[in-house]
């Protein structure tokens with residue numbers, strides 16, 4: 451794979467300039483310091499315009515994931531590496547920790563499951579009682595007697611991370627083409643960018659997030675999978691609100707589903723500005739951030755038929771989940787949920803936020819289930835990252851290494 455490089459010949463072409471693509475490029479350089487040529491092709495005019503720039507910015511410590519899963523393996527180590535990388539570059543990081551609280555008494559035993567998972571995954575957690583909980587969140591419900599405390603959870607502004615990583619990659623000699631669409635001709639390991647530039651490559655790495663399944667299929671990979679876009683809408687605490695705290699406040703999630711529940715997150719930009727969300731409802735298109743933007747009837751039909759199937763089979767209480775998520779779009783019902791954790795919260799404490807993100811949730815057509823873990827498939831000339839959902843941001847350096855281990859096997 452080592453060419454005598456001509457102008458548009460690259461050892462590696464990475465499609466997609468989100469956190470996954472950038473970290474793969476970074477780790478390729480760490481492994482091959484001897485002049486491998488790397489090109490990142492991004493369809494947007496700026497990097498981080500999609501999931502990587504629109505997430506909650508939480509650096510997850512590795513609490514939730516099933517021990518032995520890839521998520522569990524990469525999150526605990528990955529978050530440590532990303533936090534250190536961020537600190538060295540003096541990017542703002544709010545090391546505010548996280549508490550996970552049972553929103554109903556019946557969920558208390560789930561805290562124990564989470565504690566066991568975290569311990570097995572190597573993530574530091576401890577149980578805390580009423581006094582410590584109310585020190586962290588003074589307005590917490592008096593019904594909450596016990597919570598799980600994760601001191602190593604932090605929050606960043608994801609856009610700052612992307613921009614710093616981009617700058618460093620350019621300095622390290624990685625080429626980045628923005629505003630670039632390409633036509634792939636894999637038979638001869640080549641592609642045409644914007645109908646004019648012919649690029650050839652040794653290996654192509656597909657990190658296109660919400661579009662990864664479509665690209666993979668062009669290479670004959672990921673044939674059993676399809677991405678279902680799930681939209682995450684956020685609210686935020688009004689700056690006039692008296693409710694103030696500086697930690698991540700999460701409910702106990704439904705551990706059968708790949709979503710963490712609506713949480714309160716101090717933003718990475720201003721620690722006292724707290725976002726609330728995200729919901730997880732069907733998106734009208736892969737990039738349907740508002741209104742009918744990118745409306746795609748095929749995506750909607752597919753998502754609705756899958757959701758209907760899951761709803762009827764009710765695997766993992768999917769029905770209950772859909773009910774609760776649909777209700778959360780209505781402010782009064784969202785407030786009802788929020789009051790289970792913070793009873794004093796009033797309607798005017800919460801205002802709509804313009805923050806919206808879309809999850810590239812993978813669906814397995816064979817097993818008819820939403821895929822929980824990260825998936826990566828390879829052909830001789832290409833590697834495809836297919837389910838880069840949360841915590842792919844937190845885990846990015848470690849996930850990149852795992853992708854490269856597979857590629858270099």
Ligand SMILES: Cc1cc2nc3c(=O)[nH]c(=O)nc-3n(C[C@H](O)[C@H](O)[C@H](O)COP(=O)(O)OP(=O)(O)OC[C@H]3O[C@@H](n4cnc5c(N)ncnc54)[C@H](O)[C@@H]3O)c2cc1C
Pocket residue numbers: 465466467468469470471491492493494497498499500501502503504505506507508509510630631632657658659660661665682728806807808809810838839840841842843844845
């Ligand atoms: C609402 C929400 C909240 C989240 N919160 C967290 C969190 O707090 N912590 C956490 O760890 N994770 C979180 N995640 C998950 C995390 O954001 C993602 O796992 C991660 O950003 C995925 O990065 P990516 O690079 O794979 O995808 P993306 O960031 O989507 O990047 C893919 C890139 O590929 C480009 N692209 C697509 N098609 C093409 C093409 N044909 N040619 C060239 N370029 C192309 C796109 O323009 C895009 O820039 C959250 C996700 C969502 C949706």
